[in-house]
Amino acid sequence: MRKIKFGIIGLGLMGREFASAAARWMHLTSMDMAPEIVAICDRSEDAFSWYIDNIPTIKQVVTDYREMLANKDVEAVYCAVPHHLHEEIYTAVIRAGKHLLGEKPFGIDKKANENILKVASEHPEVKVRCSSEFPFYPAAQKIGQLIEKDDFGKIIEVNAGFMHSSDMNPEKPINWKRDVRFNGEYGCMGDLGMHVCHMPFKAGWKIHNVRAVLSNLIPERPDNKGNVVVCETWDNATLMCEASDKNGSFPMTLKTQRIAPGQKNTWYIEILGTKRSVRFSTKNPKRLEEMVYAGGEQKWMIVDVGYEPAFSSITGGIFEFGFTDSILQMWAAYLFEIQKGKPLSTFAGCVTLEETAMSHELFTAALKSNSTKTVSEIYNI
Ligand SMILES: NC(=O)c1ccc[n+]([C@@H]2O[C@H](COP(=O)([O-])OP(=O)(O)OC[C@H]3O[C@@H](n4cnc5c(N)ncnc54)[C@H](O)[C@@H]3O)[C@@H](O)[C@H]2O)c1
Numbered sequence: 001m002r003k004i005k006f007g008i009i010g011l012g013l014m015g016r017e018f019a020s021a022a023a024r025w026m027h028l029t030s031m032d033m034a035p036e037i038v039a040i041c042d043r044s045e046d047a048f049s050w051y052i053d054n055i056p057t058i059k060q061v062v063t064d065y066r067e068m069l070a071n072k073d074v075e076a077v078y079c080a081v082p083h084h085l086h087e088e089i090y091t092a093v094i095r096a097g098k099h100l101l102g103e104k105p106f107g108i109d110k111k112a113n114e115n116i117l118k119v120a121s122e123h124p125e126v127k128v129r130c131s132s133e134f135p136f137y138p139a140a141q142k143i144g145q146l147i148e149k150d151d152f153g154k155i156i157e158v159n160a161g162f163m164h165s166s167d168m169n170p171e172k173p174i175n176w177k178r179d180v181r182f183n184g185e186y187g188c189m190g191d192l193g194m195h196v197c198h199m200p201f202k203a204g205w206k207i208h209n210v211r212a213v214l215s216n217l218i219p220e221r222p223d224n225k226g227n228v229v230v231c232e233t234w235d236n237a238t239l240m241c242e243a244s245d246k247n248g249s250f251p252m253t254l255k256t257q258r259i260a261p262g263q264k265n266t267w268y269i270e271i272l273g274t275k276r277s278v279r280f281s282t283k284n285p286k287r288l289e290e291m292v293y294a295g296g297e298q299k300w301m302i303v304d305v306g307y308e309p310a311f312s313s314i315t316g317g318i319f320e321f322g323f324t325d326s327i328l329q330m331w332a333a334y335l336f337e338i339q340k341g342k343p344l345s346t347f348a349g350c351v352t353l354e355e356t357a358m359s360h361e362l363f364t365a366a367l368k369s370n371s372t373k374t375v376s377e378i379y380n381i
Contacts, residue, residue, distance in 0.1 A: 001031075001032055001033065001034050002032065002033045002034070002339075003033075003034055003035075003036040004033055004034070004035055004036065004075050004076055004099075004335065004338065005036050005038045005039075005073050005074055005075045005076070006018075006022070006035045006036065006037050006038065006039075006074070006075070006076050006077065006078060007037075007038065007039035007040065007041065007060070007068045007071070007074040007076075007077045007078075007098070008037060008039070008040050008041065008051075008077070008078050008079075008080070009041045009042075009065045009068065009077060009078070009079045009080070009081060009089060009093075010041075010042060010079055010080035010081035010103075011040055011041070011042040011044075011047035011048070011050075011051060012042075012047065012080065013080075014080035014103060014131070015040075015042075015047075015051075015078070015080045016050065016051075017324065017327050018035075018078045018080070018327070018331065019037060019051060019054070019055060020324065020327075021324070021327050021328040021331045022034075022035040022036070022037055022055075022331070023054070023055070024328065025328075026314075027313050027314055027315070027328060028311055028312070028313050028328070028332055029312045029313055029314060030311060030312045031311065031332060031335065031336070032339070033335045033336075033338070033339045034335070035076075035331065035335065036057050037051075037055050037057055037058060038057055038058060038059050038060065038071075038073055038074060039058065039059065039060035039061075039062070039068045039071055039073070039074050040055075040058055040060070040061055040062075041061075041062045041063065041064070041065045041067075041068045042063065043063055044063075045063065048061055059073070060073075060074075065089055065092065065093075066092070069092055069093060069096035069098065070096075074098060075098060075099065076098055076099035076100070076101070076127075076338070077093045077098045077099070077100050077101075078100075078101050078102075079093060079100060079101075079102045079103065080103045080131075081103070082176045082177075082182045082183070083105060083107075083108040083182060083183055083184045083190055084108050084181060084182045084183075084184070086102060086103070086105070086106060086107050086108060086112060086116065087107050087108065087112035087113075087115055087116055090102045090106070090107075090116045090119075090128075091115060091116055091119040094116075094119050094120050094123050094126055094128060095119060095123065097123065097125065097126060098126060099126050099127045099128070099338055100126065100127075100128045100129075101129050101130075101131055101331075101334050101350070102116075102128070102129075102130055102131065103130070103131050104130055104131060104132060104190070104191075104193075104194035104195075104351070104356070104359075105184070105186060105189075105190040105191075105193065105194060105356070105359065105360070105363070106130045106194075106351075106353075106356035106359075106360075107356070107360065108183075108184040108190070109184055109185060109186070109360070109364070110360040110361070110363075110364045113356055113357060113360040114357070114360075116353075116356075117353050117356070117357055120353055127334075127337060127338045128353055129334055129337065129350035129351060129352065129353075130194065130350065130351035130352075130353075130355070130356050131330065131350070131351070132194045132195050132198045132330070132350070132351045133195075133323075133326040133327050133329070133330040134162075134195050134198070134267040134282065134326060135198050135199050135202070135347055136309065136310065136325075136326040136329035136330050136333070136348070137267075137280070137282060137285060137321055137326055138305045138306070138307065138308040138309050138321055139280040139285070139286070139287070139288040139305040140199065140269065140280055140347070141308075141309065141310050141347055141348065142288060142305060142308075143199070143269060143271065143278050143280060143288075144199065144202065144203075144345070144346065144347025144348075145345075145347070146276065146278065147199075147202075147203045147271075147347070148345075148346055148347070151273075151275065151276050152271055152273025152274070152275060152276045152277070153247075153273045153274035153275030153276065153293075154247045154248060154250075154273060154274045154275075155245060155247065155248075155250045155271060155272070155273050156250060156272040156273055156274060156277075157250055157251050157252070157253075157270075157271075157272045158200065158205070158243065158250060158251075158252040158253075158269070158270065158271050158272075159252070159253045159255075159268075159269070159270040160196050160197075160199065160200060160252070160253075160254055160255075160268065160269045160270070161196055161253075161254065161255030161256065161257070161266075161267070161268055162192040162193075162195045162196050162255070162256050162257070162265075162266070162267045162268075163255065163257045163260035163263035163266045163268075164192070164257065164258045164259075164260060164263060164264070164265060164266075165258075165259065165260055165261060165262065165263050165264060166258055166264075167217075167218065167235055167258040167259050168259050168261065170218050170221065171221075171222060172221065173221060173222050173223055173224050174221040174222070174223050174229055174231050177191060177233070178221060178231045178233050179231075179232075179233065180232045180233055183233055185367060186234070186363045186367070187214070187216075187233035187234030187235070187237070188233070188234050188235055188236060188237050188256045188257065188258045189214075189234065189237050189239075189256050189363045189366060190363065191256070191258070192256035192257075192258070193237070193254070193256050193359055193362075193363055194351060194356070194359050195267055196254045196255070196256055196267075197254065197355070197358070197359050197362065198351055198355070199269055199347070200243070200252065200254070201351075201355045201358055201359070201381075202346055202347050202349070202355070203245070204245070205243045205244065205245050205252070206243060206244050206245075206381060207241045207242070207243050207252070207358075207362060207378050207381040208241075208242045208243065208244065208249070208377070208378060209241065209242050209365075209375050209376060209377050209378055210239050210240065210241045210242075210362060210365050210366050210369055210375065210376050210378060211239075211240045211369050211374075211375045211376075212237060212238065212239045212240070212365075212366035212367070212369040212370045212376075213237070213238045213370060214234040214236070214237045214238075214366070214367075214370040215234065215235055215236040215237075215259075216231075216232065216233070216234055216235055217235045217236065217259050218231060218235060218259070219231055219232070235257070235258045235259045236255075236256070236257040236258065236259055236260070237255070237256045237257070237366065238253065238254075238255050239253065239254040239255070239362070239366050240253055241253070241254060241362075263283075265282065265323070266281055266282055266283045267281070267282045268280065268281035268282070268283070274293065275292065275293055275294070276290065276291065276292050276293070277290070277291045277293070277300075278290050278291075282323075285320060285321055285322060286304045286305055286306060286320060286321075287302055287303075287304065287305075288302075288303045288304075288305045289301070289302055289303075290303060305321075306318045306319060306320070306321070307319045307320065307321050307325075309321065309325065309329050310329060310332075310333070310344055310345065310347075310348035311329055311332035311333070311336070311344070311348070313328075329348075330350060333348055333349055333350050334350050336348075337349065337350065357380070358380065358381045361378055361379075361380050361381055362378060362381060365377070365378050
């Protein structure tokens with residue numbers, strides 16, 4: 001088993017998820033490459049102890065990422081920092097010749113994303129991909145296989161979304177994710193949008209235009225000192241798009257919501273076609289709904305999809321799959337691509353640089369549509 005030595009920059013919520021996935025790499029049965037975390041970096045020293053206590057392979061602990069990038073032992077980096085730092089740190093990682101799995105939105109705005117992509121194009125020797133894990137749920141993988149087989153007939157409509165209720169409570173103190181300076185103008189689209197676009201982009205569907213309605217439902221929040229401060233980020237976004245595949249155009253609704261009553265972390269996709277329709281939501285992680293129509297009665301079927309992921313594992317096929325499993329699968333996909341040079345399959349691949357650019361094109365058009373209350377044309381998706 002070849003070990004690939006990783007550094008983590010940003011040791012918060014997502015940094016810990018990677019560390020945990022790396023610690024249970026033994027779960028996977030088909031990998032001949034494994035991550036070994038040798039270096040960690042956070043500007044806050046408070047973040048260090050959990051990592052040091054749990055990961056014996058760590059040899060370097062720093063508050064300045066430049067020191068980590070100067071470390072020749074570090075071959076690859078996972079970077080999970082606030083959005084305003086993506087451009088600076090991602091470009092530095094790539095220039096240092098390290099492979100990079102960076103978090104979405106891969107640049108706080110379109111200009112930052114373009115610069116990251118420019119620097120990446122100058123360093124083809126490093127594998128740069130963007131994190132997004134939900135399509136690794138087995139039921140979503142099955143939907144991906146059906147898309148690849150072109151099994152839907154003419155697509156009638158697509159609805160995809162990611163719904164939280166993490167901002168439902170108006171008393172929840174503001175943090176960087178609710179501050180335009182650190183999270184960006186996209187608001188909830190920057191946070192949640194990549195997850196929603198991931199499968200439509202991998203499907204190769206073109207998006208021609210968008211009419212977006214963005215909502216700032218809670219414009220003020222308390223800060224950590226109890227003062228009431230302005231909260232300008234968009235809480236919810238509904239994007240009504242005209243999309244197309246080779247069979248023609250269809251409406252596609254993409255929703256990203258941080259204030260969705262009753263939802264905790266619900267990612268869903270629904271494809272309705274003349275021959276086949278499917279629905280999946282992480283609310284019921286085993287349940288894939290399918291309807292095959294060949295004339296006659298219309299019957300929705302419910303299939304229990306068990307633990308049948310893209311990258312095989314020790315878990316029996318009857319068991320349930322969850323969020324941390326999707327993170328592990330995404331990491332398997334990234335390491336697989338570093339090693340083999342290409343993804344296992346279209347939908348078992350991480351988000352590419354081109355797909356991050358498409359997301360910025362879409363979210364920038366959505367901001368314009370919302371401010372002008374008109375439809376924005378899209379040319380590069
Ligand atoms: N893939 C997913 O499901 C998912 C979920 C949540 C967040 N994210 C993304 O992950 C990224 C980080 O989000 P998070 O929830 O982990 O945030 P977080 O606030 O929990 O962690 C961010 C960490 O970055 C550190 N940091 C800030 N400035 C730094 C610097 N200059 N150098 C080093 N460290 C620095 C902070 O101290 C903090 O520990 C964001 O891009 C976010 O959109 C992805």
